[in-house]
Every structure is written in C-alpha cells, then in structure tokens.
Amino acid sequence: MGPHTATGLVPERYRRMVLASRPVDKPDTTHFRLEEVGMPGVAAGQVLVRNRYLSIDPYMVGRMYTTQSYAAAQALGETMVGETAGHVIASQHPDFQIGDAVVGALGWQEYGVSDGTNLRRVDEQRAPLSAYLGMLGMTGVTAWYGINRICRPVEGDTVLVSAAAGAVGGVAVQLAKAKGCKVIGIAGGEQKCHYVTRVLGANACIDYRPLASKEALTEEIFKHAVDGVDAFFDNVNGWVLDAAFPAMSLGGRIALCGMIGRYGNRSMQLLSHHFLLLSRLTAQGFIVWDHVGEWGRAVDELSDLMDGGLLRSEETRAFGIEAAPHACLGLLAGKNVGKQLVQFY
Amino acid sequence: MGPHTATGLVPERYRRMVLASRPVDKPDTTHFRLEEVGMPGVAAGQVLVRNRYLSIDPYMVGRMYTTQSYAAAQALGETMVGETAGHVIASQHPDFQIGDAVVGALGWQEYGVSDGTNLRRVDEQRAPLSAYLGMLGMTGVTAWYGINRICRPVEGDTVLVSAAAGAVGGVAVQLAKAKGCKVIGIAGGEQKCHYVTRVLGANACIDYRPLASKEALTEEIFKHAVDGVDAFFDNVNGWVLDAAFPAMSLGGRIALCGMIGRYGNRSMQLLSHHFLLLSRLTAQGFIVWDHVGEWGRAVDELSDLMDGGLLRSEETRAFGIEAAPHACLGLLAGKNVGKQLVQFY
Numbered sequence: 172m173g174p175h176t177a178t179g180l181v182p183e184r185y186r187r188m189v190l191a192s193r194p195v196d197k198p199d200t201t202h203f204r205l206e207e208v209g210m211p212g213v214a215a216g217q218v219l220v221r222n223r224y225l226s227i228d229p230y231m232v233g234r235m236y237t238t239q240s241y242a243a244a245q246a247l248g249e250t251m252v253g254e255t256a257g258h259v260i261a262s263q264h265p266d267f268q269i270g271d272a273v274v275g276a277l278g279w280q281e282y283g284v285s286d287g288t289n290l291r292r293v294d295e296q297r298a299p300l301s302a303y304l305g306m307l308g309m310t311g312v313t314a315w316y317g318i319n320r321i322c323r324p325v326e327g328d329t330v331l332v333s334a335a336a337g338a339v340g341g342v343a344v345q346l347a348k349a350k351g352c353k354v355i356g357i358a359g360g361e362q363k364c365h366y367v368t369r370v371l372g373a374n375a376c377i378d379y380r381p382l383a384s385k386e387a388l389t390e391e392i393f394k395h396a397v398d399g400v401d402a403f404f405d406n407v408n409g410w411v412l413d414a415a416f417p418a419m420s421l422g423g424r425i426a427l428c429g430m431i432g433r434y435g436n437r438s439m440q441l442l443s444h445h446f447l448l449l450s451r452l453t454a455q456g457f458i459v460w461d462h463v464g465e466w467g468r469a470v471d472e473l474s475d476l477m478d479g480g481l482l483r484s485e486e487t488r489a490f491g492i493e494a495a496p497h498a499c500l501g502l503l504a505g506k507n508v509g510k511q512l513v514q515f516y
Numbered sequence: 517m518g519p520h521t522a523t524g525l526v527p528e529r530y531r532r533m534v535l536a537s538r539p540v541d542k543p544d545t546t547h548f549r550l551e552e553v554g555m556p557g558v559a560a561g562q563v564l565v566r567n568r569y570l571s572i573d574p575y576m577v578g579r580m581y582t583t584q585s586y587a588a589a590q591a592l593g594e595t596m597v598g599e600t601a602g603h604v605i606a607s608q609h610p611d612f613q614i615g616d617a618v619v620g621a622l623g624w625q626e627y628g629v630s631d632g633t634n635l636r637r638v639d640e641q642r643a644p645l646s647a648y649l650g651m652l653g654m655t656g657v658t659a660w661y662g663i664n665r666i667c668r669p670v671e672g673d674t675v676l677v678s679a680a681a682g683a684v685g686g687v688a689v690q691l692a693k694a695k696g697c698k699v700i701g702i703a704g705g706e707q708k709c710h711y712v713t714r715v716l717g718a719n720a721c722i723d724y725r726p727l728a729s730k731e732a733l734t735e736e737i738f739k740h741a742v743d744g745v746d747a748f749f750d751n752v753n754g755w756v757l758d759a760a761f762p763a764m765s766l767g768g769r770i771a772l773c774g775m776i777g778r779y780g781n782r783s784m785q786l787l788s789h790h791f792l793l794l795s796r797l798t799a800q801g802f803i804v805w806d807h808v809g810e811w812g813r814a815v816d817e818l819s820d821l822m823d824g825g826l827l828r829s830e831e832t833r834a835f836g837i838e839a840a841p842h843a844c845l846g847l848l849a850g851k852n853v854g855k856q857l858v859q860f861y
Contacts (some may be wrong), residue, residue, distance in 0.1 A: 408790065422806075427793045441786040445753065447802035448772045456793035461767075 178348060179217070181260060183210055186492050187250045187280030187415050190235060194482070197233050197434070198503075203251070203496040211284050218267045220275065222257035222281050226304040227489075227498050227511040228338075229406075242343065251279035251495075254309060255516075256293070256300050267292070274303045279495050281515050291473035305338060306484040307470050312512040314342035314404075314470040317426035318350075320462075321455050322402035326351035329396045331415060334406035334431055336363035337378060339508040341485060342473075343404040345369045349481045353404075355395045357388075357411060359505045366508055372481065379411065385443075388414035399423070407432035416446035427456040434503040449455035485509025526564070526605060528555055531837050534596035535580060542779070543580050543848075547842040555628050563612045563635070565620065565628050567602035572834075572843050572856040573683075574751075574776050576796045583686040596624035596840075599814030600652060601638070601645050612637070624840050626860050631841040642819065650683060650855035651822060651829040652815050658804040659687035659749075662771035663695075666683075666800050667747035667808075671696035674741045676760060679751035679776055680721060683855040686830060688749040691718045694826045695702045696732070697747075700740045702733075702756060704850045711853055715828065724756065730788075733759035745770070752777035754784035761791035772801040779848040830854025 184207050192205035231253060234245040238392035243251060243430050255278065267273065275290040277283030286494045293303045305311060317339075324330050330347040333439035334340040335356025344367060347354045356359040356367040375395040391401065392415060397419050399420035399499040405412050409432035412425070419425070433439055447454060476482040489509040495513045502511050529552050536549035557738060558564045577597060579590040600623065604616040606719060609632050612618065620635040622628030638648045650656060664686075667676050675692040679685040680701025689712060692699045701712040701721035709721035720740040727733050737745065744765030750757050754777035757770070778784055792799060804833070821827040834843040834853040840858045846854050 289850060377520070377557045410794070428792055430793060433790070439787075439790070441789050442784075444776070444786050444789070445775055445800075446751070447799060448775060448803075451803055451806060452796065453800040454792060455798040456791075456796045458793075458796055 177243065177441050180409075181210055181221075181282075181350045184208065185210060185281040187247055188492055188495055189250055190245045192247070193237060194235055198232055198500060202235060202494045204217045205257055205292060205493055209423045210282060211418065212368055213261045213263050213284065214357070215263045216262045216272075217258050217284050217286050219260075219261040220277055220285060220323070221260045221496065222255040222274055222277055222283060222515055224256045224279055224301050225279055225492070225513040226252070226254040226256075226308065226310075227494060227495065227502055227507075227513060229429055229502060231440075231499055232434065232503060251476070252276065253278050254304055254305050255283065257283075270484065272300055274308065279492065280515075281492060298477065301486060301510075301514075302477075304512060305486060306342060306482060309417055309474055310510055311342050311458055311482075312466055312469040313428060313471045314339045314458060315344055315473060316462055316465060317404050317428050318346045318402075319469075320465070321426035321453075321457060322352055322424050324346070325353045328401040329353045329354070329355065329398065329420075329501055331355050331357070331392065331396065331400045331403040331418075332406075333372070333411050333415075334405070334429070335359040335367045335371070335373060336508055337406060337431070337505075338507070339428060340404070340406050341367075341371055341410050342482065344373050345403075345482050346373045346476075348478060353396075355392065355400070356409070363505075366485075370485070377474045383412075385410050385414045385438075389417050392418040393416055402426070404428060409433065409435075409441075413441050416441075416443040416450075416452075419446060419449050419450050419452050423452045425452060425454040425491055427454055431505075439467050456480075471501065489513045524630045526627075529553065530555060530626040533837055533840055534593055534595055534625070534714055535590045536817055537592070538582060539580055539810045543577055543845060545841045545845065547580060550838055555627060558608050558629065560608045562607075562631050563599070563604050563631050564606040565602045565607045565618055565622055565630060565635075566627055567600040567622055567628060567860055569649055570624055570840060570858040570860065571599040571602045571655075572847055572852075573599070573654070573772055574726040574847060574856060577779065577848060590684075591674065597621065598624050599649055599651050599655075600628065602628075610836060617645055619653065623838065624745075624858075626837060627636065629841075631793045643822065646831060646857055646859075647822075647829055648827050650831060651687060651827060651859060652818055654804055655683045655855055656687050656818045656827075657811055657814040659684045659691055660681050660818060661804055661807055661810060662773050663688055663691045663747075664796075664814075665810070666771035666802060667692070667769050668693055669697045669747045672698070673746040674700065674704070674765075675747045675750075676700050676737065676741065676748040676761075676763075677718070678749070678756050679718070679774070679850075680712045680718060680772065681853055682751060682776070682850075683852070684773060685749070685751050686712075686716055686854050687827065689718050690827050691821075692747075692749075693717045694821060696743075700732075700737065700745070702752070708850075709831075711800065715830070724797075730755050730759045730783075734762050737763040740830075747771075749773060754778065754780075754786075755782045755856055758783075758786050758788050761786075761788040761795075764791060764797050766794050766795050768795060768797045770797060770799040772799055776848065788790060832856050834858045836860065
C-alpha cells in the first residue's frame with residue numbers, strides 16, 4: 172500500500188471530465204471540459220476510491236448524443252460515465268477496507284465515492300489491476316459472450332472477426348483460435364493486420380482500407396473462407412456487415428456487438444440482408460450488461476486461458492485525465508491496439 | 517374412389533406448365549408455357565399420381581430467376597416445381613396402392629410419376645385433401661416453426677405479423693392468438709384487414725397501403741403496441757421490416773420467413789437495423805425444409821388446434837392448370853386470401 176491509502180494524504184481537490192456540449196455531427200475535444208472539484212466527504216456506508224485506470228469504450232461516444240445509443244444519454248455538465256479500477260483510500264463500508272483493489276464505474280475522474288453498488292474487489296495477485304478493465308472485465312466478457320453464446324463455433328469452423336485489432340475483437344480472435352477454428356480478421360491498416368495474425372494468431376487478416384467497395388471486401392472474405400464463414404463476430408456493422416452477408420455459410424451465426432463503423436465515412440445501410448433469409452442466418456445483437464449472471468463463469472474461463480498462455484491482453488495507455496478525450500476520439504479513428512486505457516497515476 | 521383410380525381410364529396425354537423464359541424485371545404470364553405431353557409408363561418401384569391440387573407459393577417466383585432465391589433456379593423448359601396433392605392411379609411400388617391420397621412435389625402438371633421419394637400418404641378422413649397443402653402442409657408447418665421455434669411468444673406478449681392475410685401469415689396470427697398473445701397484423705387493404713381481425717381474430721390490423729412512409733408504419737405499430745413488439749413474424753422484409761425495428765421490445769425476436777416485399781415498389785434496403793444491437797434483438801432467417809424432423813410434431817399440433825376450432829384454414833382457389841401462372845403472379849400482387857391453390861379437377 173502506497174501513501175495514497177492513508178486518508179491523511181488525500182488532496183483537497185481533484186479533477187474530473189464532464190460533457191460540455193453534445194456533438195451535432197462528429198464529436199471533438201471541445202465537447203469535453205476538465206473541472207477541478209472539492210474532495211467529497213465519506214458518509215456511513217460509503218467508500219472513497221482513488222482511480223488508477225479508466226476504461227475507454229466505444230459506447231461512450233454514443234452516450235454523448237441524446238438518442239443514438241442503447242445506453243442512456245450522458246447528462247450535460249456531469250462527470251463522463253466510465254469503468255474504473257483503483258484502490259479504496261477511505262471506507263465507512265463494512266465490505267471494503269483501505270487498500271482494497273476495486274473495479275467500478277466511477278467515471279472520468281481521479282477520485283470517486285461509492286456506496287458499494289457495482290463495486291467489486293479484485294485480486295491483484297491473480298492479474299494486474301488493469302486486466303480487470305480489459306481481459307477480465309467488460310472487454311473480455313463481451314468477447315466471451317459473443318463467441319460462446321452467439322457465434323458458438325466448433326473446431327474446424329471458420330470465424331470472421333471485424334475490428335479484430337480492437338479490444339473486444341482481439342479477444343474474440345483468440346477465443347475462436349483456442350477452440351480450434353480458422354480465424355479471419357478484418358482491420359484497418361497493415362500494422363494492425365500484422366498484429367492480428369502474428370500476435371493474436373489469426374489465420375489471415377483483411378486490411379479493409381485499400382478496398383474500394385463492399386463487393387471487394389466480400390471477395391476478400393471469400394478468398395480466405397472458400398467454404399463460407401460459419402460465425403461472424405461483428406464490431407463494425409454497416410458496410411462491413413453488408414459485405415459479410417453473402418459470404419456466410421448456411422445456418423451461420425452473426426454476433427452484433429458494436430457499430431464502430433457509424434463513426435467512419437462509409438455507408439451504414441444494408442442491402443444484402445436478404446442473405447439472412449436465403450442462408451438461414453441468425454443475427455443477434457447483445458450487450459454484456461444483460462448477462463451479468465454469466466460474468467463469473469466468463470472471468471474464470473478467461474483467467475484459465477490467460478494462465479495457460481492462450482490469451483494475450485494487449486493495452487494502449489494514455490496518461491492523465493486530460494488525455495482521456497483524445498483517447499476516446501482516437502478509438503473511433505482506430506488508433507488503439509487492444510484495450511484503450513487512461514492511466515491517472 | 518372415383519373412376520380416375522382405375523388405370524384403364526388414364527388418358528394418353530396430359531398438360532403441364534413449363535418455364536418458357538426468365539424474367540429480367542418482373543415476371544408475367546409470357547414467361548410460362550402450357551404443354552401437352554404423353555402419359556409416362558410406370559416402371560418397377562414407381563407410382564403414377566393424378567394431381568388434384570397444386571400449391572402456389574411465393575418461393576416459386578424466386579426460382580424463375582437464376583440467382584435470387586434460396587431455392588435452386590427452375591430449369592428452362594422443365595415442369596415448374598411445386599407441391600401437389602392427389603391420388604395414386606397406378607402403382608408398382610410396395611408402399612402405395614391405387615386410390616391412396618398422397619402429397620408430394622410433382623410440379624405444375626396434371627399427372628406425375630414418383631419413385632416414392634418425398635411422397636407421403638395422407639388421411640382424408642382426418643382433414644380434406646387440400647388442407648395437406650395448406651394448414652397441414654408447408655404453409656402450416658412454416659408458421660408453426662417460426663412461431664414456436666423463433667418468435668417463442670408467451671401469454672401476454674405482443675406479436676406482429678406481416679402479410680397477415682396471406683397463407684403463412686394467417687396461420688401465424690392464429691397460432692399466436694391461441695397462445696394468449698396480443699396480435700397485430702399488417703396487410704394491404706381494408707378488406708384484408710377486416711379478414712385478419714374479424715375472421716382470424718387479431719387484435720388489430722394495420723393497412724399499410726395508405727401509409728406514405730416507413731415512419732408512418734412505425735407510428736402505427738407503436739399505436740397498437742404501446743410497450744413494443746415482443747416478436748415479429750415477417751413475410752415481407754424491406755421497408756416493413758425496417759419500420760418494425762424501432763418498435764421492437766428489448767430482447768425481441770424476429771422470424772424472417774419471406775421477402776414478398778421485393779416484388780412491390782417500395783425500398784428493400786434497411787436503415788434502422790441498428791436497433792438489432794440497441795434493443796438486443798435476434799433476427800433469424802429460416803426455411804421449413806431445413807427442419808423436416810419437426811414436421812410430424814407440427815402437423816399433430818396443427819391438427820389438434822384445427823379439431824379444437826382454434827385454426828381456420830382459408831383458401832383461394834383457381835381452376836385448371838392454365839390458371840396457375842395468373843394465380844402465381846396474383847400472389848405477388850396480394851390478390852389471395854389465405855392459401856392459394858390451383859384445383860385441376
């Protein structure tokens with residue numbers, strides 16, 4: 172335990188990032204505002220946490236708008252919502268002690284008060300603290316759910332993963348490989364494709380950037396999946412999803428995990444969705460928060476795979492809360508490899 | 517058994533309908549050709565069937581093109597493929613006797629030879645012969661599968677059915693009603709809507725024809741499904757499917773059964789499919805032929821519901837094989853109510 176665990180050393184003020192205004196078209200850094208606020212007191216039943224890591228996730232951008240996301244809209248002038256990992260530095264709560272490593276949703280701020288709801292103690296002996304926001308957190312469990320509950324690939328199946336160099340996509344690639352599948356990634360740029368094949372172990376990775384059309388992407392998918400794609404873990408939607416439809420095998424499964432494609436410049440409309448019917452496909456949208464009952468099992472399996480060396484947890488870190496907006500916007504531009512975190516200290 | 521069951525009275529020639537040419541844009545009667553051909557002999561292991569009814573189904577149109585359908589393309593100059601019901605009039609097959617009522621896929625022709633493959637004996641005491649092409653045939657089993665295996669509504673759920681006055685849609689409406697659901701139909705024209713509510717028992721039916729836009733249809737759906745649609749049995753696709761997406765409840769199920777909408781004048785592209793993700797929907801395309809293992813159970817349940825007065829089997833009949841093309845094209849224009857049949861004699 173460092174000096175931050177002694178309540179006597181808690182500063183009087185700390186910094187947080189609020190939503191200053193809503194984007195009309197695309198979000199930029201002017202939509203955020205950094206504020207300094209007074210340290211709150213800790214009432215009975217509460218704990219004060221010093222956040223060390225903030226998880227940056229695509230859903231955060233959706234929340235900046237009023238009606239575009241499955242998540243409730245982010246309130247103006249309030250602390251941006253987000254998952255955090257840190258240590259308890261003051262506690263009036265029977266379940267938490269000073270020094271406990273905890274994961275919660277305390278938002279884009281250096282410190283936060285919690286009544287214990289949704290605050291989980293985690294074991295830093297088992298995995299580094301940041302892993303609980305990535306591989307052993309929402310990121311990993313999302314990939315686990317999509318692969319195990321929707322894609323359901325068996326050994327020898329061909330599995331396609333879009334945004335394969337992203338946090339969730341990267342785990343999905345590795346989970347499918349661990350099941351003995353042939354895995355084809357889709358990512359933007361040579362460097363990312365190199366990462367997806369060499370580091371994550373995908374059999375192939377398609378760089379979509381030089382492709383002029385949806386049809387060209389379909390053709391590339393067929394090149395690597397001659398007999399079709401049995402399962403598609405999709406983080407992009409739009410033209411990438413549309414390009415994959417014709418390449419799906421009969422009875423194929425599509426896990427609709429994200430729509431990062433909506434922040435790009437290509438079309439979101441679907442024209443080839445008749446393959447859902449023609450090829451008897453199942454497309455299922457999901458959000459990991461709907462399946463909290465599976466969380467424990469997922470984390471256990473992910474931990475075992477990590478221990479066995481079958482899962483690599485890649486991170487891109489930005490430093491300091493002032494870097495958070497840039498990191499968040501960078502996610503939309505595909506600047507991260509693996510899990511995007513902001514480290515506060 | 518009438519005189520047609522005596523082999524001595526079999527005519528020397530009979531009529532069949534072949535595909536004369538493929539439509540480039542929309543199909544019309546010039547794409548069909550009526551032919552008279554010689555009566556085939558009956559070899560060992562074969563039966564000769566005099567067809568009484570031909571089932572007219574939307575998939576037939578897809579087969580007229582080369583690549584638009586899940587079904588293999590119909591060969592040029594060959595007898596149009598189709599489900600038939602009739603009686604055995606000559607048999608060299610141990611499992612079939614003269615006079616047996618049978619259902620098979622003998623195509624658009626007055627007589628047909630079969631080696632017994634896919635030929636099923638049916639019981640005319642239990643239900644009229646034509647019912648085995650409708651309620652107790654592909655039509656009924658399709659509705660049964662979509663409702664029971666994909667839509668999976670429970671009592672109190674709100675179920676939406678498009679093309680609700682059509683053969684499959686009409687059964688889907690009644691199956692959902694029998695489960696205690698609130699059922700909302702979509703159909704074209706006041707007369708059909710009247711049929712869907714008064715005869716089939718739907719709680720409401722939306723006439724899409726006067727609606728100027730997709731948004732107007734969404735609004736109409738919300739009027740009748742204030743808390744959203746739990747399950748959608750869709751026979752239309754395109755703009756109707758797109759209009760339904762925003763009205764689906766969290767976790768809603770969509771059975772993609774048909775694309776009759778592709779023969780209309782409105783758009784087939786999807787723009788609101790992001791609700792698949794936002795509302796965690798499952799959309800599943802299906803074809804009843806993939807699920808032959810469920811056929812027996814489905815027919816038993818459908819028979820029981822018919823016997824209990826909970827299922828009405830509505831038919832639209834055309835007479836004579838020469839009327840078949842017109843009946844088939846009429847299906848696309850929504851001219852039928854319930855199951856469209858051609859009666860040969």
